[in-house]
Amino acid sequence: MSFAIEELPDVIRVIVLLNLAKGSKLSKQTLQRRIDKVCVNIACINMGEIEKTLKSMSSEGIVTEDDNTVQLTERGLKLGREWESLLLKKEPILEVVAGLVDGSITGIVVILSAFVAALSTSLAVFAALLTLSAVAITNFSSFLLGGITEDLADILTLQNLMNYSLSDIPDKGERDKSLMLVKRLFTVLGKQIHRSNLYAAIICGTTTFIAGIIPIIIFIALSPPFNVIVSLSVVAGVVGIFLVRYRSKKTRVHWKITLYETIAIVVIAVIASLLLGGIA
Numbered sequence: 001m002s003f004a005i006e007e008l009p010d011v012i013r014v015i016v017l018l019n020l021a022k023g024s025k026l027s028k029q030t031l032q033r034r035i036d037k038v039c040v041n042i043a044c045i046n047m048g049e050i051e052k053t054l055k056s057m058s059s060e061g062i063v064t065e066d067d068n069t070v071q072l073t074e075r076g077l078k079l080g081r082e083w084e085s086l087l088l089k090k091e092p093i094l095e096v097v098a099g100l101v102d103g104s105i106t107g108i109v110v111i112l113s114a115f116v117a118a119l120s121t122s123l124a125v126f127a128a129l130l131t132l133s134a135v136a137i138t139n140f141s142s143f144l145l146g147g148i149t150e151d152l153a154d155i156l157t158l159q160n161l162m163n164y165s166l167s168d169i170p171d172k173g174e175r176d177k178s179l180m181l182v183k184r185l186f187t188v189l190g191k192q193i194h195r196s197n198l199y200a201a202i203i204c205g206t207t208t209f210i211a212g213i214i215p216i217i218i219f220i221a222l223s224p225p226f227n228v229i230v231s232l233s234v235v236a237g238v239v240g241i242f243l244v245r246y247r248s249k250k251t252r253v254h255w256k257i258t259l260y261e262t263i264a265i266v267v268i269a270v271i272a273s274l275l276l277g278g279i280a
Contacts, residue, residue, distance in 0.1 A: 005162045007169060008178045012045060012053040014083060015185060016063070017072070021080030025071045028054070038184050045181065087155070087189055088196050093250045095143055095200045099207025100243045104235050105266055106135045107212040109273045111219045111231050121220055128216040132209050140205035147197040155193065159186045211238060239266055 005011060012035070019034050020026060026034075028050065035045050054070055057063045062076040072080055110131055114124040162182050169175035215238075219231035244262055248255040 005182075006165045008049065008174050008181070009053045009056060011162075011166075011178055011181050011185070012050060013057060013062075015181075016050075016053065016057065016070075017076065017080040017083050018087070020063070020070065020072045021077065021084050023072065023077055025066075025069045027069050029068070031070065038188055039181065045177075087158070088192055093247075095204035096207055097243065097247050098139060098143075099204045100211045100238060100246075101262070101266065102135055102139055103132070103208040103211025103213075104215075104239050104243070105269045105273065106132055106208070107215040107235055108232065108266070108270050110212070110216055111228065111235075112270075112274060114219065115224075115228050124216075124220055128213070128220075132212045132216070135212070136205045136209040139208050140201045142201075143204045144197055144201035147200055148194060151193050151197060152190065155186060155189060159183075239263070 005014065015035055015038060016031065019031060028047070032045070032047055032050055035050065039045065054063060054065060057076070058065055061073055062079060063070050063072055110124075110128050113119075114127065119127065159182060163179055166175060166178045166182065169178060215231040215234045218234055219227045221227070222230055239262060240259065244255055244259045247253075247262070248258040251258070
């Protein structure tokens with residue numbers, strides 16, 4: 001099965017994949033009720049059309065049918081997750097990467113600033129909490145508001161592409177039914193995108209705060225010069241191992257390229273922050 005949406009069964013396939021993407025078994029009646037829910041209780045898709053689509057998906061090795069229940073195969077689960085990632089942005093790549101980078105940079109800046117300025121413990125704690133909270137809240141709001149706007153724009157573009165493909169269906173009845181079903185589907189997806197972006201914003205804000213507060217706590221807890229050495233080593237471990245490995249795996253870019261890019265970005269950002277802080 002490709003990602004092309006050209007016929008009514010293709011639209012039904014997408015809805016089936018989204019409903020079964022978590023690996024659960026569903027009865028065919030439950031599946032029809034969920035499709036009817038997408039149609040807003042308008043009986044736009046009958047059981048015969050669902051059966052025909054499921055039979056086609058079964059022949060392609062996407063679903064398995066057992067009596068009156070259906071379940072995705074391993075191949076079907078992979079397709080379901082890909083559609084979820086495409087339509088609902090459920091792959092936490094950008095938010096985790098942004099959180100780790102911003103939190104690590106903030107941690108380095110706070111640690112070096114506190115060390116150079118010889119701040120007392122109370123002032124170091126105050127500066128750390130104030131700076132990290134500001135960065136975490138900024139990331140949260142940016143991902144929540146900016147993410148919703150960007151994702152809705154992407155979804156609108158994808159819907160227009162699907163509508164363009166479906167408009168070539170010769171049969172007017174099937175064409176109208178397909179276009180209506182896609183419209184209803186994206187209305188439902190629009191509500192879920194708001195929820196997904198809230199989760200993304202929480203992940204980014206939380207990751208930012210944790211990535212920054214751990215090395216800062218180590219810096220405050222230990223005595224000089226071990227506090228600087230150990231805390232910066234923790235940051236280096238997070239950036240050089242976990243962040244690079246995670247980003248390399250998700251983006252499918254060689255880890256060495258990712259490592260060089262990450263180190264360059266962090267170093268430039270830290271130097272710029274320290275210079276601007278010194279000037280201010």
